[in-house]
Amino acid sequence: MAESEDGTEKTEEPTEKKMRDARDKGQVPRSRELSTLLMTLSAALFLYFYGSQIMTDLVNLMTKGLSFERDVAFDTQKLFDLVIAIVIDAIFAIMPFISLMVLVAITSPVLLGGWSFSTKALAPKMSKLNPVSGLKRMFSMQALMELFKAFAKFVLVISLAAAFLYMVFPEVLSLGVESKDFALAHSAELITKAFIFVSLALLVVAIIDVPFQLWNHNRQLKMTKQEVREEHKQQEGNPEVKGRIRQVQRQMSQRRMMQNVPQADVIITNPTHFAVALKYDPQTMREPVVLAIGADFMAAQIRTIAQEHNIPVIEAPPLARALYYNAEVEQPIPYNLFRAVAAVLAYVFQLRDSGKAQKVDFANLPIPEEFRTD
The missing domain is CATH 3.40.1690.10 (secretion proteins EscU)
Structure with missing residues (x-):
């Protein structure tokens, strides 16, 4: 049961105003595991469809960089131009993959907590430099959950990686006796499969983490009965103030009426x-x-x-x-x-x-x- 700073139990669900104020402060549910899963899965799908093409382009660039005329090796300007050309071609070769990763990294938070661009959220908070608050965060439920997730990811990834390596070990050994072109294509295929296996491990963690983050966010925003009453009073207006306003309005109406x-x-x-x-x-x-x-x-x-x-x-x-x-x-x-x-x-x-x-x-x-x- 969540408690306020004065020890009062927070038993009431957060109001719309409470949730809106929390979003203005940048307090929205976030799941790093969901973002990591989406990035890994996107990378696996991209490599599955375009991995061979990227591998071919990189092989051609490597061949171009290692096979050049003798006069280029003794001409600094020509050698510099060759390196620049190879770097530019390499950037263009991997740019689609990098663009996809950046796009997924930017848009994945929208799936859970949405955007939050308020000035309050971007403003620096000196309370984060408080060592006492830091110690509280280290031993909080959130920190324990992060530790559990890290351990779970480690165990799952190691287990699936070991299982995957055991299944494809003969194929890994055969790479050394395959032709260059076939070995490169075969390597790209194995890397893609490895990405998919890692995604399966992260999928299990994300399935656990996303509901937890939503529940924990709601728990942190829960309110005491007194907070609900105070918020209702602020929205509806203080009864004494409203009474005084009505009295003044009545007096003004009576004065106008008498006139x-x-x-x-x-x-x-x-x-x-x-x-x-x-x-x-x-x-x-x-x-x-x-x-x-x-x-x-x-x-x-x-x-x-x-x-x-x-x-x-x-x-x-x-x-x-x-x-x-x-x-x-x-x-x-x-x-x-x-x-x-x-x-x-x-x-x-x-x-x-x-x-x-x-x-x-x-x-x-x-x-x-x-x-x-x-």
């Missing part, structure tokens, strides 16, 4: 618990809009502002409660309350235009049952 109250045409109250400010301009608006909603202290503030700006205050408890629980600030009133609000606005507009209005029973306005609250 809109002087524009209202009427204030509908409960009469003391609720207050709703409405505005309706027949020339520019299709329906009445709620400018402010408040309860208790906020309701008192709305009524105070209304008095300061001579805005009519209508006591209509059922309508005030219906608007408080169903309407939203800066939005049109609910459709089912149009008739009740229209009766109030008609009364207010008549009173404003002519100084008198037809009496309205505000306690019994037409409010649907689903909008009635006690």
Whole structure:
């Protein structure tokens, strides 16, 4: 069971953020055995198909280098040109093989851990120079696994090499009595077979190492319950900070709402618990809009502002409660309350235009049952 530095057991699977941060730091699963296997197997396949051609080219170069005119041996410039030409031809002869090995070495890590080019991964780490940390790594599970793999590779490679040599020993002895061309081709064939046998040994090690590296990487990234909670808190935001933000947003909304109250045409109250400010301009608006909603202290503030700006205050408890629980600030009133609000606005507009209005029973306005609250 993995443990954190304070001894707490790491029982939780790593989160996506944890794995993403680890990759940014260059901490990805790696298997050297898989890379070695792919390089050895690629070399074996390449030599199997093109080994004879490379061998023929090298033989021709060796022949060219050992058979030249007498005057070349006594002319430094000509001898230098001959050596350069042979070197260039040799490079071109083995370049396909070298290119394949470089390509496999670069791309093989992608099969397990992928690439990691972050600056954090490339930055030097002074902790690696700490001798105490070095001793811990020497006696860690990873170090023991590396030791086991090295011993397993040694045993497997020696065993298969010995078995292979035992099987082809007569062929190796026969190389000395074969013709030059046939012996070279035969040697290339034996080398290719040797590569294949070594690949089989590394295949066994890679089959064991790849699952171990994935398991060990996951084990190293495991988290304690506290780490999971802390990460969740960081992603979701600190509750205290979020609460404070909501409080500030609420205060700003209330301040903006109170600034809109002087524009209202009427204030509908409960009469003391609720207050709703409405505005309706027949020339520019299709329906009445709620400018402010408040309860208790906020309701008192709305009524105070209304008095300061001579805005009519209508006591209509059922309508005030219906608007408080169903309407939203800066939005049109609910459709089912149009008739009740229209009766109030008609009364207010008549009173404003002519100084008198037809009496309205505000306690019994037409409010649907689903909008009635006690």
